[in-house]
Amino acid sequence: MSESKGVEAVERALSILDCFRTDKTELSLAEISKTTGLYKSTILRLGVSLEKYGYVIRSEGSRFRLGPSAWHLGAIYRQGFDLSTLLRPELKRLSEATFETASYYVREGNARICLFRSEPIRAIRHSIDEGRSMPLELGASGRVLLAFSNNEEEGQREVREKGFALSMGERDEDVAAMAVPILTPSGHLLGALTVSGLITRFTPDKHAPILTALKASQQRLMNQISE
Template identity: 45%
Template sequence: MDRIITVDIPEVNTETRPARRRGRPASPAPPAAEQRVEAVERALALLEAFADGTKMLMLAELSARAGLYPSTALRLAGSLIRFGYLVRGSDGTYRLGPTPFRLGGLYRAGFNLADQVRPALTRLVERTGETGGFYVREGQRRICLFREPSPRPIRLHIEEGAAMPLDRGASAHVLMAFTDGTLAVHDAAREVGHAVSIGERDPEIAAVAAPVFGRDGHFLGAIGVSGPVVRLGAVEAETIAPLVVAEARLLSRLLGA
């Protein structure tokens, strides 16, 4: 009778893993901010095309602002439409969809500031007649978290959630001054407790802003007013500055500073 011989075959792990030299530790994963997915960044670039407040864009404009080929922009826009980030009108124009608005509400709610900030802005607008805004720093941009429009027919118009640069504007100087700003304008803002800008971001716009703090002196953001230079010149801005500073201090106390 033939004898059957059995041989134990060790289980082979078919998962592919990169070879690593013995004795050398595995390379650590890069920080989250350095991990990138280019397709996601291109899709986000389409959304950033509306960051200046533009309501509607044709595909050619959208792709040009995002730095993409129209064919690439069209494919990415399709995915953004499916998830509610974009809406395409019957005339072929694109506009932001409901999802950014919903996420923006969640973003603002995360700060838990609205109950105190909105009344403060209302008081500032009543006392100055100019548009009030509360700004926070996000990376290398400032975000208008809350705003209260001026009742005057000629006024500064800015949307909540609008992103603006950090290198010019009164609120930008305050945000930089109380984070990591080292320029002379930041030193001045820290020294006097407020910042004034005349025609920096826009030659026709002036602004005054002051810092707002929370518990344990934690810096939260900048509150201020903005308006046309013809109404808010250098003299008027310095007159309004004490009102802005006083409101910033009151708001800081209400927020636990």
Template identity: 45%
Template sequence: MEYHLEGFKPNLYFFWPVKQTHSKRASATPEAPRSRVRTLKEGPNPGYHPQRNRNTVQLIWRKNMSTEGVASVERALSILDVFTDREKSLTLTEISKRAGFYKSTTLRLAESLEKFGYLRRFEDGTYMIGPKPLFLGSLYQRHFSTHDFIPPLMRRMSEELREGISFFIRDDNHRVCLHRVEAPRSIRDTIHEGDALPLTVGASGHVLMAFSGMSGERYDQVRARLYAISLGERDPETSAVAAPVFSGGQRLVGALTVSGPRYRLDQAALEAIVPALQRYAAELTETLGGAWPGKSDAKPAGAD
């Protein structure tokens, strides 16, 4: 569609797009569509609404800007994610390769992150994590409460597995139930928050001892597999499977445990629960600022 101006005079004539018209003259060879100009005297093209079109353009522009803004934030966070505890600093080229960005894009993002304290640039041109993440981490730790994060996750576990879920921590020679969600069944094992149980028996006890540095073949297996199973050790009618949960610095926080009647949770049933248990343990570990072994090269404390 073409646009023309007839008798253009500033502020006097306007033009609107109009439908293409064809010549009424009969011809053996059809003529190409011609366009004409609609002047101020003829009025605007029917169906053309300047304000509506302007609003549509503004909406599209805002949507595009919003999408680009989210993408920029995601790229900046991807830059921070390439840093690990294996090296003190990274060159711009190393950051670019790990993040999968062009070097020019990486430089632009790194400059913005440096400006706000998320990165620090050395004189040799390398980068390291800046002080701002440490400040945010301290705020997180200051206001963090296990009750805000662990019980909701345990409730999701119980709904999925339909068994009792416990979270144990070590207290000297005992394991203490810090949080508990009962199974949604009439026949179930019973554990109460605050119960202090022997550390040397039970799946959670084996996990807590293994990742506290206890030596022995059994604990070596627990550290290698990242879970422990017990069948009737504390109570001959119950069984359990437990996995470790870590925090920042790969410090052991506790043991996430699934337990129930032994007739329902035999060896095969407990082994089948392990993937889901470790998935939740990994999620909780990441929530607490740790890294689940296998997702990174981080080595849990007590794994030596």
């Protein structure tokens, strides 16, 4: 057999997996046969191997749905992307939405490190150098990193319950910031997504719009992150 033709049995098995869609998570034997053009006996035979390796689960009545191995491969595919390829465009989008500096921090011992940042196009702005280390206990991003690092202190519990932190002049009297956590599907902390700017611009009427923009970015990022 020519290599360019591939392996027919493998292609048939893959065509079965390719039948599933977000609106078709469970399929009958007849539905798979109609979609693939394969005989039901062929589908059942291939289904034994797919089920053995966890790619499909067969329920009563000869109905099939995707198994955990399919999810596992999808998770590996998503994890293969460098986090920076997700963060940089999202930080730019967040900065443009809020007209303030957007940054991403991670915890390193008792410090927080600014890994990525995007600054707005305006003359006066909060400027942060990527790679800069700052105190963990001061600032919105630091409090988020503390709160979601299994910290049960009273002050941090409040941040966990609210899901965000707001700081007004904590580290720098002229700077205010708001931050939310970036978590894996199981709740493991990856970092803190932050919007910061001059304290004179962080007036109470700006808090809700900034938080809304932060949560939108948070959700978009977390939808693309696996374990």
